[in-house]
Amino acid sequence: MECSLCKKPTNSCCSRCKARYYCSKECQKKDYVNHVLDCPPRSADDLVKSAYADLVPTKPAVLHEYGFNNCKDPREKSMLLGLYIGLIKIIGCSASQIHSWWENGELSLGIKKAYNDAGVTSGYYQWFLENENLLQGLHKYEGEKSDKALMDKYYAMVKPYLSVHDQSLSFESFSEPKRNVIVLYLITLIGCIPRVEQQCWIDFGFSSCKVGKDHLGEEEEIRLSKLYRKLIVQEGCKVDEFNDAYVSGTVVDLLKRKCGSCSWLSENRIEIQAHHQPKKSVYYLKQYVLSESVGLQNSVWADYGFMNCRTENEIRQLKQMYKKLIKTPQFDPRDLHKACLAGKIFNYVRSILPNEELKADLLRNLYPLK
Known part of the structure; x- marks a missing residue:
């Protein structure tokens, strides 16, 4: 060459x-x-970035190639992340080293040698020695093919909750609302909460949860997920019954009936609406602000000041301001929605972020409507 x-x-x-x-x-x-x-960046490069950000990776290739998809629940993913953080930030292994181990099918061996040579012991490493099987048989992410294999694996978990007739059908053959319900079941059964980018994050109330005081701010979202898990796993709620409630807008009634008193839902104003029911634009604002892959919807553009932005830089600044607002414990999406309809977004933001540099003209919208 x-x-x-x-x-x-x-x-x-x-x-x-x-x-x-x-x-x-x-x-x-x-x-x-x-x-x-x-x-193109290797998955190992993205893994290193996630380790330094102290966040579980979100890219499908990293999840597939470095064992996260083999984890049964969020705790295992957190432990695996801790193992990689120790490997990268404390021991100092580079993306090239980790990629080389993975490429040669020696990722587990490389991790053990690195920890042993450095004399580093931790709870994460001890956990890994007992769960080394999570890093066995890893192979290259192949896009749709790998996604389908993972979906088939998870789909098998939800089949017992489907009717006998539906068990013989493919996921794609179901109606849109039933597909949304099945996705919620899959996520719940593996012990996770929906990602911000997913429609079920909005449809099933997770977007109405306030930021918590826990490490990731997902305290309310985790509690809501546990409630769904009780409904599905402990109470054995079938997909058809849940889907009927979803279409008719009675999911909260279903939770109350199956899981006993759910006063927490009303006390915290968790909103779970019907499939066809229009959703408040504030939830799409949250989705846009908290995700790097979700686009700006027209309703958000008109309601929350983005139509007033003259440059891309102003859009980024406004998005960053809303992100800071949403991650403040005092923030409540319903209150921002109310302020939006009253044409008083500036006043609301000022009450939560008194020291933030704000332009009142940038936060104007078409409300209140006459």
Whole structure:
């Protein structure tokens, strides 16, 4: 092979993509500006970023290739993340090292050697020694093929809750509301809460939960998830019964009937609405602000000041302000919705963030309607 820059003969290639060859580090550095645009990041690179952010990865490839999809519940994912954080932040292993172990099928072996050589012991490492099977048989993420295999695995968990007739049907053949219910069942049965990007995060009340004082601020969302788990696992609620309640807007009544007193739902103003019922734009605002992959909906654009932004920078600043607002414990989405309809967003934001630099003109909307 020849160097991609100076054309000299060489056998050394980019360790990430294995597609471009370089005769020296100097040539590789000179070509970096061009090559970085078409050299895709490895899952190990994203894993390192997640470790430094102290967050469980969200990219499907990382979850698939580094064992997170093999975890049975959020606690196992948290323990696995802690293992990687120790490996990366404390021991100092690089993305290239971790990728090399994974590529050679020696990820578990590499982790144990790194911990033992560094003399690092922790609860995460001890847990890993007892759960090493989570990192066995890992292979490359193949997009839809890998997603389908994972979906089939999870779908098998929800089949006992389907009617005999529905058990023979594919997921795609169900109506939209029933697919949403099945997704909620899948998420609940593996002990997780819906991701912000998912429609069921809005439809089943998670978007109306306030930020908690726990590490991730998901205290209310976790409590709501546990209530659904009680309904599904302990009370054995079938998908058809839940779907009927979802379509008719009586999910709260179903929870009260099956799980006893659910005063917590009304005390905290958790909103679980019918499938066809219009949702408050404040919940789509939360979704847009808390996720990097959700676009700006027209209702959010009109209701919450984004229509007043003249530049992309103003949009980013406004989005950042709302993110800060939403992550404040005093924030309640219903109160912001009320302020929106009264045309008093500026006043509400000022009451929660008194020291924030705000432009009243930027927070104007078309309300109150005459």
